[in-house]
Amino acid sequence: MLKKVFKSYDFPIFITVVLLCLFGLVMVYSSSMVTAVARYGEEMDFFYQKQKTAMILAFFLMLVAMIIPYKLYQQKKILMLMMSGIIGFLFLIFFIGHTAGGAQSWINVGTRAIQPGEFSKLAIIIYLAAIFGKRQHIINSIDKAVVPPITMLLIICALIAIQPDFGTAFIILLIAASIIIASGMSMKSLGKLLGISLIVAAIISLAILISGNFSEVVSKERVSRFTGLQTPFDPETIKDEGFHLANSLIAFGSGGVTGLGLGDSVQKYGYLPESHTDFILAIIGEELGLFGVVFVLGALGFIVLRGFVLAARCPDPFGSLLMVGISSMIGIQVFINAGGVSGLIPITGITLPFISYGGSSLLILMISIGILQNVVMRSNRLAEKKMQVKEKNIPM
Structure with a gap:
């Protein structure tokens, strides 16, 4: 029985996630060793050890999420508790929040910092999927099916934007849009x-x-992200607003096709201050070249596309919308991060899923993958049971 249950999970996604996490751990060490010593006065493996600890916990929570029946998240009490908890944490930030990168988005818990905005992403996915999954019969009734969840969405986004963290708020809005589009609502x-x-x-x-x-x-800092995007190598721009993008592009250009070699990045020596978080893809491009970038983006793209395919096969509206939301969350973050470091779109400070340093982000991503796997497992088990019943009813 246990063997049949494990066979029902989607192993292509599981193996891809494991490979990305292990690869990300290696790159966090490589990209952060200089920053840990020069900026923070810590040992070279400081960020590596913290990321490793977060990864172990994240894998455990993913396994737990793979076991817990996803239908529990659709219960009204669970939804109310989850959303009230998220709103409570977002309000708490304004009183005991920790400021970093110009945004008061973290709450210190011991030696670690938790970012409630990251947890809000998964909370919104579960909440919207549950609401729209239940209200399929009135999905085209704007006042009954759409206004209540949209109101909750706007409250969450407003609390995050006030921090101010416009990047996370924008991502949540895009995730919500993907769920709404997939909900079955008419054009x-x-x-x-x-x-x-x-x-x-x-x-x-x-x-x-x-x-x-x-x-x-519309602060000077936010406007500079657009001006820096247009002319990053301008003699005046490169000193200020174009500094990060210019050095990111230099990293990609230096790496070429094969890269300079693992650990041999030059840009991580103070040229890219966020080399282990926002700009880790640039360091991958510099050290491992085009091959490294293609591997990362290809693996992430596979997870997103596979998630959408599995969502289309799921017979349960709630489960299907959960997978759409989770896949969209990963895909949107990949596009924003890769687009920012390559100069395609303005830099927004969004981490690269499964690769960048960040405990809160990794925990939410792994829990999300666990929920996705649980939906897949139960859908496959249901399809298997239907097939068995159908075979029994076939006359010999």
């Missing part, structure tokens, strides 16, 4: 929802202009 209803969203966005923008807080929202 007419989607059009209405889009129109309402544009009106709300216009009202919020007008309110910001009237209140005089426009300069705070």
Whole structure:
């Protein structure tokens, strides 16, 4: 029986995730050894050891999530407890939050820092999937099926944006959009929802202009991300707003096809301060070349596409939307991170899934993969049982 259960999991995704995590651990060590000593005065393996500890816990939590029936998350009490807990933590940040990178987004717990915004991503996925999964019969009723969950979504995004962490808030909105599109809503209803969203966005923008807080929202730092994107190698730009992107592109260019060799990066010596988090893909490109980048992006792309395929096969609306949300979360973060470090889009400070240093991000990603695997397992088991019943009913 236990053997049949384990066979029902999706091993291609499991093996790919394991490979990415182990590869990421190696690259965290390589990319952070200089930063650990020069900036923080710690041992070279400081970030490596912290990431290793987080990875062990993340693998354990993934296995737990693979066992717990995903249907439990759809219960009203569980949803209320989860969402009230997330909102509570987001409010708590404003009182005991730790500021880093210009955003008050972390809560210190002992020697570690937890980022509630990361946990909000999975909470929103579960919440929206549960609501839209239950309300399939009224999915095109905007006031009954859409307004309540959208209100909760906007509250979460507003609390995160105030920190300010616009990157995470934007990602959550994109994840929510992917779930809504996959929910079975008609094109007419989607059009209405889009129109309402544009009106709300216009009202919020007008309110910001009237209140005089426009300069705070559109700060010099945020505008510089766009100006740095246009001319990163300009003699004036490269000293300030184009510094990170210019050095990221230099890293990719130096690595070429085969790379300089593992551990031989030059850009990690202070040229890319966030070399082990936001710009770890640039270090991979420098040390392992095009081959290393293709491996990482190919493996991440496989997980995303495989997740969408499995979601399409799932007969349960809740389970299907869960997999769509989880796959979208990974895909969106990959695009934003890779696009930022390559100059395709402005840099937003989003980590690369399974690769970048970050305990909160890794924990949420691994729990998400565990939930996805649980949906796959139960869908496969259900399909197997139906097949057995069908075979028994076939006359000999």
